[in-house]
Amino acid sequence: MKNGLDFLNLLNCDVSLKILKNLEDPSDFVRFSAVSRSWRQFVIENGLLKHLCQRMFPQLSRVDHVNELCGTAKGHAEAGSSNFMEWEALKREHRVYAFFARGCLSFALRECIYEAIIASSTDNDPEEGIPNTLEPRDRVGRRASYWSSKGQSNPAVPETLTYRLCADLCVITEINIRPFQAYFQIGKPIYSANSVRFRMGHVKSCMDNIVKESCQDCGNDKSCMDNIVKESCQDCGNEKFAWTYTSQEFPMAQENCLQNFRLPEPVLCIGGILQIELLGRVQRQEMDSLYYICVSHVQVVGRPLSPAFGIQTFEHSEKFVLEALSYEQPTSPAQSSSAPSLQMRVRDLEQILNLLRGNVVNVVEYGYEWEIEDEESDEEDEDEEDRE
Amino acid sequence: MGSTSTKIKLRTSDQKVFEVEKAVAVQSQTIKYIYENGCPDSVIHVHSVSGDILSKILDYCKKHVNSAAGKEDISPEELYEWDANFVKVDQNTLFDLILAANCLKIESLLDLTCQTVANMIKGKRPEEIRTTFNIKNDYTIEAEEAVRRENKWAFDMLGGVGTMVIEELADDTMSKCVTNTKSRVCVIAANQIVMMRSISKLANKKSIDVYKQPQNPTTPRIKESVKQRNVGTGFIELFFHFKCKM
Numbered sequence: 001m002k003n004g005l006d007f008l009n010l011l012n013c014d015v016s017l018k019i020l021k022n023l024e025d026p027s028d029f030v031r032f033s034a035v036s037r038s039w040r041q042f043v044i045e046n047g048l049l050k051h052l053c054q055r056m057f058p059q060l061s062r063v064d065h066v067n068e069l070c071g072t073a074k075g076h077a078e079a080g081s082s083n084f085m086e087w088e089a090l091k092r093e094h095r096v097y098a099f100f101a102r103g104c105l106s107f108a109l110r111e112c113i114y115e116a117i118i119a120s121s122t123d124n125d126p127e128e129g130i131p132n133t134l135e136p137r138d139r140v141g142r143r144a145s146y147w148s149s150k151g152q153s154n155p156a157v158p159e160t161l162t163y164r165l166c167a168d169l170c171v172i173t174e175i176n177i178r179p180f181q182a183y184f185q186i187g188k189p190i191y192s193a194n195s196v197r198f199r200m201g202h203v204k205s206c207m208d209n210i211v212k213e214s215c216q217d218c219g220n221d222k223s224c225m226d227n228i229v230k231e232s233c234q235d236c237g238n239e240k241f242a243w244t245y246t247s248q249e250f251p252m253a254q255e256n257c258l259q260n261f262r263l264p265e266p267v268l269c270i271g272g273i274l275q276i277e278l279l280g281r282v283q284r285q286e287m288d289s290l291y292y293i294c295v296s297h298v299q300v301v302g303r304p305l306s307p308a309f310g311i312q313t314f315e316h317s318e319k320f321v322l323e324a325l326s327y328e329q330p331t332s333p334a335q336s337s338s339a340p341s342l343q344m345r346v347r348d349l350e351q352i353l354n355l356l357r358g359n360v361v362n363v364v365e366y367g368y369e370w371e372i373e374d375e376e377s378d379e380e381d382e383d384e385e386d387r388e
Numbered sequence: 389m390g391s392t393s394t395k396i397k398l399r400t401s402d403q404k405v406f407e408v409e410k411a412v413a414v415q416s417q418t419i420k421y422i423y424e425n426g427c428p429d430s431v432i433h434v435h436s437v438s439g440d441i442l443s444k445i446l447d448y449c450k451k452h453v454n455s456a457a458g459k460e461d462i463s464p465e466e467l468y469e470w471d472a473n474f475v476k477v478d479q480n481t482l483f484d485l486i487l488a489a490n491c492l493k494i495e496s497l498l499d500l501t502c503q504t505v506a507n508m509i510k511g512k513r514p515e516e517i518r519t520t521f522n523i524k525n526d527y528t529i530e531a532e533e534a535v536r537r538e539n540k541w542a543f544d545m546l547g548g549v550g551t552m553v554i555e556e557l558a559d560d561t562m563s564k565c566v567t568n569t570k571s572r573v574c575v576i577a578a579n580q581i582v583m584m585r586s587i588s589k590l591a592n593k594k595s596i597d598v599y600k601q602p603q604n605p606t607t608p609r610i611k612e613s614v615k616q617r618n619v620g621t622g623f624i625e626l627f628f629h630f631k632c633k634m
Contacts, residue, residue: 005483006523007505015490018498022506030542034514034535037526098539329541 008042020048021055026101033094044090049097056104057171057268059244064319065089066096067312070326096324100309104171104268107303107330114166117273120159121150123292130161138180138256138296146180148191151290155281159193159293162241165272167304168311172200172269174262174301177276180294181256186286191294192254194280196261201243202271202313241273242318254282258297266302270311270320274300306330396423397431404439405431408446411457415449417493437488441481445488448474448497475504479521511572553580553587566590574598 008016020043023029029049033040043049054060116130128148135145149159179192250261276298281291308330312321394410396419413432414420422432434442454460455467462470475482482501489498508520518525527535536543553576557565566574566587574596576584588598 005479006521007483010483011486012490015486015498015502019502019505022503023510025510027542028510030539031512031514032509032517034527034532034543035517035525036523037531039523040535095538098542102539102541 008039013046016042017046017048021051024052026052026098026105030098044087044094047090047093047097049101050093053097053101053104056101056266059268059270060322062244062270062319063322064314064317065321066093067321067323068092068096069323096322099324099327100305100322103305103308103329104266104303107171107305107308109173109301109303112165112167112170112172112300112302112304113163113274113298114272115164117162117164119147119149119161123148123150128294133161133295133298136297136299138178138183144180144182144184146294146296148180148294149278149292151285151288151292152281153290155291157281157291159278160275161278161295161298162273162275163298163300165269165274165300165302165304167306168202168270168272169305169309170269170272170300170302171266171305172263172274172300172302173266174260175274175276176258176260176297176299176301177252177295178258178297179252179254179256180296182294189283189285190254190256191281191283191285191292193252193278193293194282195249195251197249197277197279198245198247198261198263199243199275199277200245200267200269200271201241201273201275203273204240204242241275242271243275244270244318249279252278256296258299269302271313304330398442399431399433400437400439400442401435402439404442406439406442406446408450409453412446412449412453415453415494416445417495419492434492436491438484441484441488444474444481444485445492445494445497449494452496471500475501553577553583556580556583559586562587563590566594566596569596572596 007019011019020029020032023032026049029043029052033043113134116134119130122129128146130147132145133147138145147161175198177196179190181188181190245267247263247267253259278293278295281293283293284291306325308324308326308328310323310325312323314320395407396410396413398406398408398413398419400406410423414423419432419434426432437445451460451467451470455462475485477485482504486498486501486505489501509517512520517523525532553574562583574587574591576587576598584598591598
């Protein structure tokens with residue numbers, strides 16, 4: 001007699017599930033279902049891939065259902081008997097969660113910030129504005145590039161920096177922050193924070209309604225929404241965002257280097273909004289004896305899940321729909337980095353224009369040298385892209 | 389009174405009687421419940437477990453109780469090794485252990501045995517899984533193709549441990565290396581192609597695919613080697629990215 005047992009038949013469901021819960025790779029589940037029809041049925045019936053994803057990312061418990069807008073079985077289930085519909089729904093979940101798990105483990109790791117939304121306070125806007133944190137250098141030409149909070153006499157007053165990520169769904173693995181060392185001040189103080197904490201979430205759906213009402217004409221919802229968000233949350237913006245994940249506190253060193261804050265487990269950011277909370281101030285500015293926090297650079301590293309996946313939110317509910325838009329692996333970074341680099345060019349341009357208008361930061365002396373030809377060609381390129 | 393040396397009698401399905409220390413027997417939640425709620429003097433029936441299996445299970449329980457109580461000087465790594473050897477049994481015995489651990493409610497043993505079965509599935513191709521568990525493939529060719537197409541990324545193995553042969557090897561060295569390697573893929577350096585046939589024969593027994601350099605479209609694309617370790621002279625184990633059909 002050949003050695004070997006079809007254990008799905010032999011063991012009861014609970015024990016079989018216990019065995020399969022040890023599988024961590026979605027490919028293993030998929031290959032398991034290719035063994036025989038009854039094995040495939042078991043995997044689909046018991047939603048094993050869905051449970052795998054939920055184990056990896058508890059944030060997925062908010063998923064109401066999945067939509068498949070690609071592949072051979074597009075769209076929603078057709079009318080039919082409820083058993084048939086249920087089975088189709090289970091199969092759809094199987095396909096979507098399989099590729100989702102795959103994406104969360106193996107899409108390329110890259111910088112995830114798309115743009116800066118708002119800081120809780122800024123000392124001199126825009127010279128010390130939050131967009132500077134997207135520039136890795138702490139000086140550009142002879143101009144310092146950093147964000148500074150307003151000064152406070154109480155060092156316990158926290159600050160927040162809020163960013164929009166490049167995809168509605170991103171698996172975040174780590175965040176890197178470089179505090180700013182004021183190289184132009186005596187003693188070269190480093191304005192770090194005592195510790196940091198991270199939040200992830202989405203723009204509250206009530207904001208969507210405000211946006212939709214006020215921009216009936218322009219089709220560009222996203223940038224309008226950002227403007228409205230920026231205008232209506234001058235102080236801290238927290239009322240406009242719903243946070244679905246808050247990390248532990250990580251201590252921050254008072255060192256002028258890119259400090260790595262690795263999340264204990266990768267976290268799924270649903271909604272594309274990430275906020276850095278800077279807790280506790282450590283450095284006083286000699287000039288005014290107030291405590292400041294300044295950040296030179298922020299990097300968020302993770303795996304963006306678009307364009308393969310998207311989400312749909314509901315108006316008055318925390319639930320959302322997970323949508324599979326494509327079963328192709330996203331292509332290399334070269335393609336999708338065009339948006340951020342355009343942002344950078346626009347930002348540099350704004351700062352150059354600011355200088356022209358004579359907005360100069362008190363403590364920094366500058367004489368800025370730039371090449372006029374380059375600036376003009378930047379403007380030209382920007383106009384062309386706008387016209388597209 | 390010497391409660392530490394209380395003994396419990398267990399009778400198996402094939403009428404064998406085992407006398408064990410209470411501390412060992414109550415590793416099983418089922419036995420613990422019966423002992424605490426029934427009459428402690430009489431024999432406890434373990435209906436669904438045979439003598440052989442119960443004997444093995446009691447070995448396991450004794451080892452773990454002794455190690456936890458410090459009666460045996462054994463480090464966590466040694467206990468881990470002992471567990472690994474414990475489950476090196478034929479499949480019938482393994483599933484008997486699973487059924488018994490489930491019925492007797494011995495959580496750690498159930499976890500251990502289930503993990504063992506899972507390890508027999510991880511990273512395997514469907515054909516290999518079928519062979520391991522003697523499963524009949526009831527898919528039609530079209531249906532199986534459809535399943536493979538549905539999630540085709542799962543059938544391209546991307547990434548893993550590969551072995552590279554870089555020197556001419558004697559037969560016994562070669563066979564030792566092939567036996568010990570963890571690789572799924574073996575690549576033979578361009579100047580050692582003469583070894584291709586002999587390595588292929590050995591490698592096929594372990595379901596290792598053999599390819600030759602230089603790369604052509606069918607050779608795994610070796611993208612980067614991240615870690616490297618010498619398995620034996622002339623063999624290097626590399627972690628590299630490759631694509632091969634699962």
